[in-house]
Amino acid sequence: MNLFVGRNGKKNGQAAPSSPPPIIDMRGLRKVYDTGAIQVEALRGIELVVQPREFVAIVGPSGSGKSTLLNIVGCLDVPSEGSYRLDGEEVAELDLDELADIRNRKVGFVFQSFNLLPQITAYENVEMPLLFKGAGARERRERVGWLFEQVGLADRMRHKPTELSGGQMQRVAIARALACEPALILADEPTGNLDTSSGQDIMSLFEQLAEKGHTLVLITHDAALARRTRRIVRLQDGLIVEDGPVSRAA
């Protein structure tokens, strides 16, 4: 078994049969938060296409719309206007149940605060999405063991999250995000709660996943970490103001 995410080049009515659809395809995307008295226009017309196997950093000042964008990319929220195709499926018009279904099938999340369940072991946290998916006992055992190997934490599987360091907790969260072989891995400030050295380790793990063919989009405030990805998308006031490859020469 390896970490490569196979893209099967399935037809989506637009692309040629041999070329898989983009993982993210957003057109004219807008998001308005209506809080009653005031309306906040958090995204004001986003065009973003991310192909399979890309490794992308989203950067920008506080309040520029990064989390809003990532939440829509991850089907945690819906746009107010515009279209969004995730791995070839239009999601802008889905209801909440349909949104949850596509999210579970396609997206793995990594959060700044890890979001592990504290009462159960690291192993059980990673097993959880496989249980929800209905995977059998043997498949779960093999997959979870293998995932812990991948994140370099095989000797800590039976620990509770509180018995782990921040960096180790984030490794467990990454293993959990990978459990159901998502088309896309999303991370909102995944190193935000870690010291510099643990943050570097987590970034190295993301680099390894990118090299193995995963599609990764992460938000970071840290310019040095952003430069370890392959493409930087800069948001400002709800718009993309810069989008380009990371120069390795610099």
Ligand SMILES: Nc1ncnc2c1ncn2[C@@H]1O[C@H](COP(=O)(O)OP(=O)(O)OP(=O)(O)O)[C@@H](O)[C@H]1O
């Ligand atoms: N649930 C909400 N209701 C109303 N306004 C919101 C909501 N969430 C975000 N906003 C507003 O939308 C804008 C974009 O917020 P967002 O959280 O996407 O920014 P961000 O770039 O992630 O910032 P940070 O770097 O501080 O995390 C901000 O003006 C924010 O106040």
Ligand SMILES: [Mg+2]
């Ligand atoms: Mg944010």
